[in-house]
Amino acid sequence: GEDVEQSLFLSVREGDSSVINCTYTDSSSTYLYWYKQEPGAGLQLLTYIFSNMDMKQDQRLTVLLNKKDKHLSLRIADTQTGDSAIYYCAVPLSGGYNKLIFGAGTRLAVHP
């Protein structure tokens, strides 16, 4: 079945760039998503990318997609302490309409 993998932890210094990586198995997915979850909160949709794109930029966020390697990354420029959260990569299951398969989440810790 579909599988989504992420590294579990990333620590960066405030002001540096953060890069969170994700790999997936279902090559037929047309959208790929990044969600953010802060402590005690629900999921916030950060950004998404169509599978026919290689890159999408949205203010401090840059999403890169390598379809051949089934690799997705999220770059956060000028990382701030408010960016500390868990970031989830999510992929819709083929033919599954709104059934999203989530990675385990990457905990981003930003330190001064």
Added chain:
Amino acid sequence: KAGVTQTPRYLIKTRGQQVTLSCSPISGHRSVSWYQQTPGQGLQFLFEYFSETQRNKGNFPGRFSGRQFSNSRSEMNVSTLELGDSALYLCASSWGLEKDEQFFGPGTRLTVL
């Protein structure tokens, strides 16, 4: 525009009881999906409803059920609660098109004692 709302936000039950959680989607959205989030299993899809019909189902036992009303509000029910059902239950709404954006509510935290 109001976001997805879930009630109650917190719930404590004991083993063997049943529970009903409610989700109100964003106005105009016709699809509601439910997810269970636990530290051990992460985020797992429960089911999706569209126009009052269950359109998709995850791998959960029959104790987990749901329904959707004509105004798109949805409820999920868990019967004969087990300790392992303790989790954050998240609801997401969307227009219902294939692979469109889903917007999540704050979740209901269920604790089973």
